[in-house]
Amino acid sequence: MIKLISSKTILYVILVLSSIFFLTPFIYTLFNSFKTDKEIFQVPQSFFPEIFVLDNYRGILEGHFIQYFMNSVIITVVGVVMVAFLSSLAGYAFARLPFRGRDLLMIALLLVITLPLAIFLIPIYLMEFKMDILNSKLGLILPNIAAGLPFAIFIMRAGFVSIPKEMEESAEMDGCGIFQTWWRIMLPMAKNGLIIVVIHAFYTIWGEYTFAKTLATDQDAMPLTVGLTLFKGEAWALGTLASVIVLSMLPPILIFIFFQKHIVEGIAAGSVKG
Amino acid sequence: MDNEYALKIKSKPRKSLQDRKKIYAILFILPAFIFIFSFMIYPIVYTLFMSFQEFNFVYDDAAKFIGLDNYVKAFNDTNFLVAMKNTFTYGIIYFILIMIVSLSFALILFNTRRFSGLFKTVIFIPIVVPVSLSALVFMWILQPNYGLLNHFLGDILGLTQLTYPWLNHGTTAMAAIIVVSLWATIGFETILFLGGLQSISGEVLEAAEMDGASGWRKIVFIILPNLRETYIITGIWAIIHALKVFVEPMVMTNGGPGNSTLVMYQEIYYTAFVNFDMGYAAAMAYILGIFTLVLSITNFYINRTKDE
Numbered sequence: 001m002i003k004l005i006s007s008k009t010i011l012y013v014i015l016v017l018s019s020i021f022f023l024t025p026f027i028y029t030l031f032n033s034f035k036t037d038k039e040i041f042q043v044p045q046s047f048f049p050e051i052f053v054l055d056n057y058r059g060i061l062e063g064h065f066i067q068y069f070m071n072s073v074i075i076t077v078v079g080v081v082m083v084a085f086l087s088s089l090a091g092y093a094f095a096r097l098p099f100r101g102r103d104l105l106m107i108a109l110l111l112v113i114t115l116p117l118a119i120f121l122i123p124i125y126l127m128e129f130k131m132d133i134l135n136s137k138l139g140l141i142l143p144n145i146a147a148g149l150p151f152a153i154f155i156m157r158a159g160f161v162s163i164p165k166e167m168e169e170s171a172e173m174d175g176c177g178i179f180q181t182w183w184r185i186m187l188p189m190a191k192n193g194l195i196i197v198v199i200h201a202f203y204t205i206w207g208e209y210t211f212a213k214t215l216a217t218d219q220d221a222m223p224l225t226v227g228l229t230l231f232k233g234e235a236w237a238l239g240t241l242a243s244v245i246v247l248s249m250l251p252p253i254l255i256f257i258f259f260q261k262h263i264v265e266g267i268a269a270g271s272v273k274g
Numbered sequence: 275m276d277n278e279y280a281l282k283i284k285s286k287p288r289k290s291l292q293d294r295k296k297i298y299a300i301l302f303i304l305p306a307f308i309f310i311f312s313f314m315i316y317p318i319v320y321t322l323f324m325s326f327q328e329f330n331f332v333y334d335d336a337a338k339f340i341g342l343d344n345y346v347k348a349f350n351d352t353n354f355l356v357a358m359k360n361t362f363t364y365g366i367i368y369f370i371l372i373m374i375v376s377l378s379f380a381l382i383l384f385n386t387r388r389f390s391g392l393f394k395t396v397i398f399i400p401i402v403v404p405v406s407l408s409a410l411v412f413m414w415i416l417q418p419n420y421g422l423l424n425h426f427l428g429d430i431l432g433l434t435q436l437t438y439p440w441l442n443h444g445t446t447a448m449a450a451i452i453v454v455s456l457w458a459t460i461g462f463e464t465i466l467f468l469g470g471l472q473s474i475s476g477e478v479l480e481a482a483e484m485d486g487a488s489g490w491r492k493i494v495f496i497i498l499p500n501l502r503e504t505y506i507i508t509g510i511w512a513i514i515h516a517l518k519v520f521v522e523p524m525v526m527t528n529g530g531p532g533n534s535t536l537v538m539y540q541e542i543y544y545t546a547f548v549n550f551d552m553g554y555a556a557a558m559a560y561i562l563g564i565f566t567l568v569l570s571i572t573n574f575y576i577n578r579t580k581d582e
Contacts, residue, residue, distance in 0.1 A: 007489075011382050015389075018379070019396045022457065025411045026399075028422055032414075041420050044429040090306035097299035105307070112314045114510075116518040116566060118542045118559040122324060122552050123317035126331070146313030149306050172291070178298045207404030209521045214547050225406045229525050238414070245407050252402040260395060263402070267462060268469040 026249070033057070033242035040238050059240035060247070064219055068227035069247075071216075075140050075223055076205045082141075083148040083201040088194060090149070091156025092182050096168065109150040117147070117210050125214060135221040140212060144205045152197045158269060159193025160186060196266035199259050203252040224248045325557035331550035344557035354558060356533050357541040360448070364537060365516035368452050372512050376460050377501075380467030381493065398461035405458050409525035412454045416440040441527055444534030451522045451535055459515060463508050470504025471497070502577050509573040517566050538562050 028047070032040060033056050035049045060066070094102060124143055125134070133139035163186060171181045187194070212226040219227065228244060231237050256263060325344055329337035348354050379397060383390050400408065415422045418439040428437040440446045474497065482496040520539035523529055529536035542562065546555035 008386070011386055012389075014382060015386070015393045019393060022396050022400060024422070025408060025415065025457070028415060029411050043419060045420055045425050047422070047425075086306040086309065089302040093299045093302035097295045097302060099296055099299035099303070105303075108315060109310070112310065112318075114514060114566060114570060115318070115563050116514070116539065116559070118518070118520075118539055119321050119563045120314055120317040121542075122546050122556055122559065123320040124313055125547070126552070127312070142309070143313050146309040149310055150314075153306065178294060182302075203402040207402075207406070209404070209406045209524075213524070214543065225404045229406055229410060241410070245411060248407055249403050252404075253399060256399055256402045257395070260398065264394075264398065264465050267401075267465045 026253075029242050029245050029249075033239065033246045035239060035242075037239050040242075056239040056243040059237075060244055063237075063240075064222075064227060065240075065244050067220060068222055068224045069244075071137060071140075071221065071227075072206060072223040072225070072248075074137050075144065076202060078137075078141050079144045079148065079205040080198055080201045082145045083152050083205075084194060084198050086145070087149055087152030087156045087197055088187060088190065089182075090153045091190075091193075092160050092186060094153065094157040095160035096186075097178075109153060113150050121210070121214050124211075128215060135216050135218040137221070139215050140208075140221075140223065143211050143215070144208055147208075147211070148201045148204060152201060155193050155197050155200075155266060155269060156190065159190035163189050192262070192265075195259065195262050196269070199255060199262055200266050202255060206252055321556045321559055324553050325560050327553040327556075329551075329553040331552050333550075337553065340553075344554050345561070347554065348558055348561060353533065353536070354538070354541055357536045357538045360534070360536055361517060361519065361538045364448065364452060364455075364519055365513070368455055368516045368519075369509075369512050371452070371456060372459060372463055373505075373508065375456065376463035376508065377467050379460065379464045380471055381497070383464070383468060384471045397464055400458050401461045403458070405454075405521045406525050408458055409454055409522050412450065412457075413441065413526050416450055418442070442531055444531060447527050447531065447535050451519075451526060454522050454526065455515075455519060463512065466508045466511070467501070467504060470501045470508075473504075474500045506574055506577045509577065510570045513569045513573060514566055517562060517569070 031047065031049050034052045034054070036051065036053050036055070039046070039050060093099065094106070120143075128134045128139045133142075167185055167189065168181055171185045176185065207225060208223070209225045212223050216222045216226065219230070222230075224244075228241065228248070231241050324337070326339060326341055327337040328334070328340045328343070383394060383397075386393075418424055418437070423440065424437040428434045438446060440450050478496065478500065479492070482492055518539055519537050520543070523535045523537055523540060524543075527535045529540050538558065539562065542555050542558045545551050545558060
């Protein structure tokens, strides 16, 4: 009995220590965002802010931060809507509308997921150069949609497969067209999968770095993930940088806290071989 | 006779529905595949094609076919070889650590009831946070003068001899990059391992307990061998993730000091988008892609053949 208790205690000690490791970066940034610049550079420094100030958050209004933020918001919102819409169409076809070459397409999707983005970047860059959409929001939205689709299609396909066939057949009996059946009957029943797709696409596109780094080299076109890294060398902006990092991390963290179940489910489901 | 006739009537409209479904299948798939084709499948082919050419985007008007020269050049290029060595150093250490640590977390969370929901939230949260921003925060923590780690070691623990300019030396900079990658991805792999643990049937575990297996013996002889399918998934994911490491060294060290943390992905990036040597970069990208595929497939077969 004593042995049992002590071994449980060790497990909890490990969990508490690891929690400190996982949470420290968040708390450190949050506290720094309320410190004066003088306190940030003070040696020896303090973990807790001695005086709480909101100046750093006011400082956000100056400089490029608002621009980065708006770019991230627009790219993410359009990207998420498109990924959700296109994957729920394609996922339905993969699940319920037999067509030739379906298995081949599935294999192509798996291959695409496995390969590193580096293989796609050069042609995408040259293509966008020709179309004159480098350094534009559209130029980042399009590849983000494409990169998000394979995983989203797998999730939506699994969602539609799990709906009993009778639902569809009865809708067909009632004279519903195929498009109507999809929109009115099937899509509402695949809601759970759709939520997973939306959340996953949201935090993936919000945090996307590689496309942004290569396709948006003008400061005005950069999203947060790339724009903020330009400030790493400029010591004067550290307090403001901390406050912007806090605001940039907040949306995905809030969504995680509300939808943890769906995120965990999505990761577990996405790993099951299609 | 009657029956056959009835069947014919019945099957006729059904067939036309089948036909309509085929047309709709194309309509449903097409929009998504226009994206996937133009931004993924076409680029795979185009990059392969380009890897056999000499083409500098800034200087050259037209591409010149040079066969396998780019590939030969890559394996004689000191920078690329260093990048390859660094990627594998990073990859091997990252792979071993993430598999062990995530599996351990999953086992711990699987065997604790109280507060386990809270601990899960804490371990999983880094998954959703942009990696480039996490890397910035860790840079700050590791800053030698006003960073948290040296403050903690020197001022709080009084171990001033341990304070160090972490990112200014090759070995510790590489270690820092690995730590940030682990911080960002442990939650993801832990979720996969937890899924694997949950799928081990209760009967197997009960039978093991009946035979008197408990504690470590149960873990080593019953649980770990039963996770083979999970090792395939977590292993492939870790391999892919390790080889495509890019954001952390890009933000935290820029490949330095010297080129001690330069990875393959970065070398591809610099060659393609700083030097605009597109053909050569395409060949390097293909080498990286082939490594990824070969190692993923190897992992799959190692864990599968043992099964039968």
